[in-house]
Amino acid sequence: MITAGVDVGNKYTKVVVMKDGQVLSKYMVLSGFDQQQAAEEAYTRALAEAGVAREEVRCVLATGAGKGAVTFANDTITEVGADAKGAVFLFPSGRTIIDVGAEEGRAIKCDEKGRIVDFAINEKCAAGAGSFTEAMARALEVPLEEMGPLALQSSKVIPMNAQCAVFAESEVVSLIHSRVTKEDISKAVHDAIASRIISMARRVGVEKDLVMTGGVGRNVGFVKALGEGLEMAVLVPGEPEYVSALGAALAAAERAAG
Amino acid sequence: MFANYGYKDGSGEFFISVDTGRCAGCPDKGCVEACPEQVLEVITDDYDDQVIAVREEHRKKIKYSCAPCKPTGGTKEIPCVAACRLGGLRHSW
Amino acid sequence: MVVNQADKPKEYWRWTEYNWFDPSRDWRKAKIISGGVDVGSVSTQAVIMLDGELYAYSNMRTGSDSPDSAIKAMKWAMENTGMKMEDLTYTVGTGYGRVNVPFANKTVTEIACHARGANYMYGSTVRTVLDMGGQDCKAIRCDEKGKVVSFLMNDKCAAGTGRGMEVFANLLAVSIEEVGEMSLQVEKEPPPVSSTCVVFAKTEATGLLRAGWPKERVLAAYCSAMAHRVVSLLERNGVERDFAITGGIAKNIGVVSRIEKELNLKALKPRYDTQIAGALGAALFAKALVEKGKG
Incomplete structure (x- = not known):
């Protein structure tokens, strides 16, 4: 069929x-x-x-x-x-699914048959979705696909204050002016969005195994920040x-x- | 005074409201200790009252800061609100 | 004549900076010269009052260095008056960068200052103040003395702030000072832009432009979305007569008229520059502190 x-x-x-x-x-x-x-x-x-x-x-x-x-x-x-x-x-062992797309982030808890137990959604705000990274890539003048690999080259923790993609763009610009490297800024951007997704995921309760789906799953910087934040391995399909x-x-x- | 800390964005409205008239008369401010995320603090406001406020660093992310007390599964009592005996503290969401 | 302006990208968000003082008065005769500085994320205002009466002010863009911006604004307000920094009896700093006013004797939150400033600017009948600044939006209710009864401040999200409007001015290549007027040049009011988030609203507007909407119509849709959002914040905090609007967006007739329509309530006509409310309130606090002996 x-x-x-x-x-x-x-x-x-x-x-x-x-x-x-x-x-x-x-x-x-x-x-x-x-x-x-x-x-x-x-x-x-x-x-x-x-x-x-x-x-x-x-x-x-x-x-x-x-x-x-x-x-x-x-x-x-x-x-x-x-x-x-x-x-x-x-991934038959997947029980928690985190899906981050361009304009939405979702955390889903499911059973072994893929039936939904619980879920939480962050929508209609760019700060909790892939658009955030995209806007920051523009501010950094770096192609979107290079954002993830750049972040992997940094181990610094720089907190971002802005919780809005529009305000965060100005913050990125001022970080550039104060000579923070693109690598460090890129990591800060991924840490920021990952922390928002993580607190949403914790509301549904995160259980092993964790599967990441959606276009942002291609972003190695985000996946790393997510895994470190949750102290858990993240399974990502090809x-x-x-x-x-x-x-x-x-x-x-x-x-x-x- | 009613002090509303928090924000409204595309995803919703997230405000913690403090009735400072009631709060100023509270001797122990138990809500501050009750919060597991240290979201609240005691301040002296512009009119010289000792009242609680949402810490500056949490004001733009309380949806996330307060998330541990608001699991999707249950509507358990919010610790800070439960600790306030004077009914001077409210969450909008 | 054709003028080529394409050499440098135009900065549509940029507004004109200005200063003012009352040449008919002599500051040397004043008992208390109080200063107020409001360091916002986008603009900084300085106000000088002589015994509680407005004497001089300035409004300029906040630079990357807040202390420097505060000093520059105050010195600019003093321009041509012969006054020097040390002539100020007492100064209060307010606004987002209030901790960075090096010459301030004290700081007061912008909420308290705006209420106090609006009370002076619009009279003691003002009960509801809406301040729409560059990066925030405040809804304040106050009593006849300008004391805050309730407040709500939104500085997390760019929607409903001057910054959101700047994004649209840039997108449509229309000067920020013209967007309000332009948004009223529509025959029929279009449905408001549906996305609250400025990032998504921008995508939506791009789609509307491609679908053939003229700029005026897109601006109308955005101004009405902004008005709707601001009204919902106002209503959460409570709305009482009289109603006043301060801040930069108070100068945007497209947003103001739509807020008035949605609230079914006219805003008081401003007698002073709407952007100086915070700094004016700070200067009033400064005077009161001197009188209380705390100065």
Whole structure:
């Protein structure tokens, strides 16, 4: 049976096409301002890559902030539901999932079947999401993907006072003026966002194993800060940004099977 | 005076309100000790009253500072509010 | 004639600095010369009062060095008056950088100073003061003496502050001094920008521009979002007549008129520069302290 999951995030739209528990293809496009078009494009491309015709797909589930824009989906699934399902599929020992995307951060506690026990969400504030790192990268004049590796080269602890991405940009600029290195600033940025995510995660209670998903999972600086803060190993899948779409595709298979 | 410390951002409203009229008359200020995160302190305000306030370093992050006392699972009593016998302390969230 | 202004990126957020003094009065005849300095994160104001009456003030951008900004502002307020720093009887520092006013005899919080300053500027009937500064927003209720009854300050988040407006001025390439007026040039009020967070609101506005919205409409949507946010803070603290708005954004007619509309309450017309409320309150505290013998 072939199913698909579509995750329309604030920044990227991801599609996973699966057949009998195996991933056939993945595709990702920028969500842009027309989410419906982005979903259509990503889906068409993913199907082409998998060599599958539309009518062969039994069930499509949409998730993510823009899930309502996926007109071709059979139904939707909550972001936390998709997250947990995908994460436990990849790491069966996962009990706590931390998902940090561009505009949202989530901490989810689940059981061995990927069913949700509890969760907490930080949304609508850039300080608790990937956008924070992005804004700081701009202030530092460093490409976003270099922020993580830069942070790894520092071991200094510099507290950041600003709790708002806009104010933190000015703080970064003044740190640059006072000759703090880019490495140290980058670490301070990741420590700051990780501490916010950690206190959110502690509200749900953090249990082993800890899985990190979402695009920010690619950021080694953040993952390190998270692991150190929680004093716990962090399991990160190879392509953390696809976990929700994968979870949606898995849930689609369960629903189609009835 | 009602002193509101905290903030409102996109994710919600997070304020700790102190009724300084009641607080000034409290001899022991048990709330300060009751807080496991040392969020509160005793200050002399602009009108020379001895009252409690949220420490400066916590004012912009009380959502996070107070998180340990607000687990998602249970609505257990907030220690600082429970310690205030005069009803002079309130959390908005 | 075509003027090429593209050589240097224009700083749309930059506003004009200024100073003022009353040449009709002689400070040498005053018994108490009290000073007030409000070192904000964005701007610094200095006020000089002669026996409790406003005499001189200045308003300038806060530099990277707060003590230096405080001295500069006070010296600028004294410009052309013949006054020197040592002529000040007593000075109170306030604002975010209040601990960095080297010549201040005492510091007082900005909440207490704003209430006191508004009481002087708008009269004793003022009960609610909204101060919208560069990096914060304060809602204050006070009594007929300018004593604070309740307050709420939001300095964690850029939404609802001058800084948020600066981000939009830059994004739309419109001078900060013109955004208010421009936001009123719409036939019908658009729905407010839905994101509170300035970072997300900026993304949203970029989308609106791409969808063909004129700048005026985008500004209207942002000003109304800001007004809505500020009103919700005011209401949490309680709103009573009379109502006054201070701070830099009090000069933004686009935000002020929308706050008035949402509250269904007119703000008192300012008789003084709205940005000096904090420094003025500080100078009033300074005078009172001298009189109480604490000076």
